Amino acid sequence: MGKPMRKVAIVGGATTKMKARHVDKTYFELAFEAVKEALAHARIQKEDIESCVYGIYNDLFERQFMPDFFVHDYLGMGLKPGVRVTTGGATGGSAIREGFCQVASGLHDLVLVAGCEKCSDCFNYEVGKESPELLQVLRYAADMTWESPTGRTAATVFALPIVAHQELYGGQPTEEQMAKVSVKNHWHATKNPKAHSPMNLTVEKVLKSPMICYPFKFYDNCLYSEGAAALILASEQIAKEITDRPVWISGVGASLDYASMGNRYMDDPKGVAEFRSSIVAAKRAYEMAGIKNPRKEISFAELHDAFTGTEIMAYEDCGFCAKGEGGRLVDEGVVRLGGEMPVNPSGGLLGMGHPVGATGIMQTVEATLQLRDEAGERQVKNARRGMVQSIGAVGCAWTVAFVLERGE
Amino acid sequence: MEKSEAQKWYERNGARIDVSAEKMRRFYERELENWKNIGDPLEYPDKIEIFYKYTYGGQSRFFRELRENKALFGSKCQKCGKVFCPPRADCNRCYEKTEWLRLSGEGTVVTCCSVHFTNSSFIKKIPFICALIRLDGTDFLMISNIEMDDISRAKPGMRVRAAFRDERDGAITDFYFEPCP
Numbered sequence: 001m002g003k004p005m006r007k008v009a010i011v012g013g014a015t016t017k018m019k020a021r022h023v024d025k026t027y028f029e030l031a032f033e034a035v036k037e038a039l040a041h042a043r044i045q046k047e048d049i050e051s052c053v054y055g056i057y058n059d060l061f062e063r064q065f066m067p068d069f070f071v072h073d074y075l076g077m078g079l080k081p082g083v084r085v086t087t088g089g090a091t092g093g094s095a096i097r098e099g100f101c102q103v104a105s106g107l108h109d110l111v112l113v114a115g116c117e118k119c120s121d122c123f124n125y126e127v128g129k130e131s132p133e134l135l136q137v138l139r140y141a142a143d144m145t146w147e148s149p150t151g152r153t154a155a156t157v158f159a160l161p162i163v164a165h166q167e168l169y170g171g172q173p174t175e176e177q178m179a180k181v182s183v184k185n186h187w188h189a190t191k192n193p194k195a196h197s198p199m200n201l202t203v204e205k206v207l208k209s210p211m212i213c214y215p216f217k218f219y220d221n222c223l224y225s226e227g228a229a230a231l232i233l234a235s236e237q238i239a240k241e242i243t244d245r246p247v248w249i250s251g252v253g254a255s256l257d258y259a260s261m262g263n264r265y266m267d268d269p270k271g272v273a274e275f276r277s278s279i280v281a282a283k284r285a286y287e288m289a290g291i292k293n294p295r296k297e298i299s300f301a302e303l304h305d306a307f308t309g310t311e312i313m314a315y316e317d318c319g320f321c322a323k324g325e326g327g328r329l330v331d332e333g334v335v336r337l338g339g340e341m342p343v344n345p346s347g348g349l350l351g352m353g354h355p356v357g358a359t360g361i362m363q364t365v366e367a368t369l370q371l372r373d374e375a376g377e378r379q380v381k382n383a384r385r386g387m388v389q390s391i392g393a394v395g396c397a398w399t400v401a402f403v404l405e406r407g408e
Numbered sequence: 409m410e411k412s413e414a415q416k417w418y419e420r421n422g423a424r425i426d427v428s429a430e431k432m433r434r435f436y437e438r439e440l441e442n443w444k445n446i447g448d449p450l451e452y453p454d455k456i457e458i459f460y461k462y463t464y465g466g467q468s469r470f471f472r473e474l475r476e477n478k479a480l481f482g483s484k485c486q487k488c489g490k491v492f493c494p495p496r497a498d499c500n501r502c503y504e505k506t507e508w509l510r511l512s513g514e515g516t517v518v519t520c521c522s523v524h525f526t527n528s529s530f531i532k533k534i535p536f537i538c539a540l541i542r543l544d545g546t547d548f549l550m551i552s553n554i555e556m557d558d559i560s561r562a563k564p565g566m567r568v569r570a571a572f573r574d575e576r577d578g579a580i581t582d583f584y585f586e587p588c589p
Contacts, residue, residue, distance in 0.1 A: 023449045023451065024449045060456065063454065063456070121451075123453075124528050125428075125431040125432055125435060125453075126431070126528075127531070132526070132527055132528040132531050133527075133528050135526060135527035135528070136527040136528040136529060138527065139527045139529060145464070145467070145580065146494050146550070146551065146580055147551050149579065149580050149581045150538055150551055150552055150553050150580075151523060151526050151527070151529070151530030151533060151536060151538070151553070152523070152526075152538045152551060153523065153525075153526050153527060155523075155525075156521060156523055156538045159521040160519045160520070160521055160538070160539075160540055161519070163519045163520065163521055163564065164518065164519035164540075164564065167519065167564045167565075210524070210525075211522070211524045211535075212524055212525045213521055213522070213523050213524060213525065214521045214522045214523075214524075215521070260494070260548075260549070261540055261549055261551070262492070262494070262540075262548035262549035262550065263500070263548070265518065265540075265542070265547075265548065265549045266490060266501075266547050266548055269518075272518060272519060272540060272549070273519075
């Protein structure tokens with residue numbers, strides 16, 4: 001494995017408010033809002049940006065092929081390099097990784113990474129609701145010949161590994177443990193003014209909410225959000241000139257597993273009961289950052305909790321605990337705000353929101369605020385080092401993992 | 409009203425019956441009427457539709473056997489002997505060609521779940537079962553539906569067999585799985 005040629009800092013970032021519907025803004029206007037605030041946060045001008053990376057998941061949500069092209073225009077970035085990244089739910093993480101590469105390689109000194117998504121322009125006229133039509137778009141992300149015609153959804157391809165995991169590890173995670181993740185993250189969101197779903201739930205209320213896809217009840221699922229997020233990356237020299245609070249990206253790992261779970265199973269029958277890409281990406285990020293014991297050496301994590309059970313599986317696959325013990329971290333309060341290692345102090349996807357292409361960037365902005373002591377009520381005490389996991393596609397095919405460190 | 413052939417085909421294949429232009433027009437009329445200020449957001453109806461005649465390529469025989477002979481076929485790597493179903497013309501481990509292999513159509517559920525909310529195409533079919541099934545004689549998994557009276561009884565380890573629809577037109581929806589008796 002190679003290593004980065006230069007250090008890369010995050011020098012600013014911002015997100016819009018996450019909402020089911022921003023009826024007053026298009027996707028490029030949402031991106032503009034986040035970018036304007038991120039530039040102000042970094043105390044730089046748009047003219048200072050040398051190169052842009054855009055994380056936008058899905059052309060059908062935006063009702064536009066190559067939507068990045070129009071974001072670039074609207075941001076007034078004409079003639080600068082601009083590239084769009086799309087890797088499913090991990091789009092935001094992959095966009096940051098692309099920006100990281102541009103700075104680490106010496107190609108650019110100041111790079112904008114911006115993500116946006118507008119999912120609720122989709123509308124099912126027959127039932128008068130957005131959600132079935134929004135999910136209709138995701139139908140085209142499944143293997144069109146073999147999988148899509150089964151009616152499977154994003155929830156299905158995450159529920160299947162959870163059920164396989166339960167089968168292998170004595171029913172872990174339990175439905176009650178998953179409900180506790182929902183309660184925790186929605187509660188964290190009450191401390192985040194940008195959050196889509198701040199709520200004080202109870203385990204009982206989660207367990208009694210309508211079944212969406214077994215074992216996920218309504219409150220086990222994140223909502224699709226409209227929103228945007230932006231991050232400014234800088235080389236060490238520039239970072240030191242413009243801020244006394246840089247956040248260093250000290251570890252980057254990425255992995256793309258097989259699209260078909262059959263291929264994972266062929267490697268190892270356990271391959272459908274774990275997130276192999278998260279294991280590989282987290283390990284690589286820890287190696288780069290020199291982390292030996294993530295549980296002890298990481299202060300907090302922003303994990304991709306599109307579904308409660310996936311957060312618990314992520315504890316295991318990101319090395320916070322042994323296989324089958326993820327649920328215990330929730331039971332013992334380790335992962336709540338105030339606990340030993342808070343997970344998703346932002347509220348995560350469940351509480352803060354899931355603006356797909358912007359999600360990984362949103363998570364990283366939140367981790368950045370933590371490491372700059374700017375996280376307000378949701379601030380993790382003594383946050384020195386954070387971890388971000390950005391995942392996507394069938395049963396977590398994609399993972400991008402980052403380790404972020406507080407600058408001295 | 410008698411359903412058209414096209415409509416029946418769409419329903420069989422889980423594709424969507426076209427939303428009537430009328431519903432979109434009525435929505436937009438309401439949208440045009442309901443405003444206070446001239447700068448209020450305006451939502452305009454639209455749709456994207458593309459027609460295809462996509463090729464199954466090296467997987468074509470699977471669909472012809474399915475339609476003509478109610479048979480499921482896998483593909484076996486000529487080098488490592490691993491059997492794929494869904495089939496592949498090329499082994500992605502050895503980079504060698506595969507050969508066709510007739511399967512019994514029986515298999516074991518590796519993992520499964522019941523779906524209670526889904527996309528526009530399938531929303532009228534809920535609840536239903538999605539499962540990863542290892543077909544006997546294969547080393548791979550196929551995602552498919554299991555049709556059974558009590559869906560809460562679908563569990564990993566369950567034995568299932570392929571059941572074929574009477575009207576088949578060469579698509580994965582020509583068959584589903586049911587519990588072995």
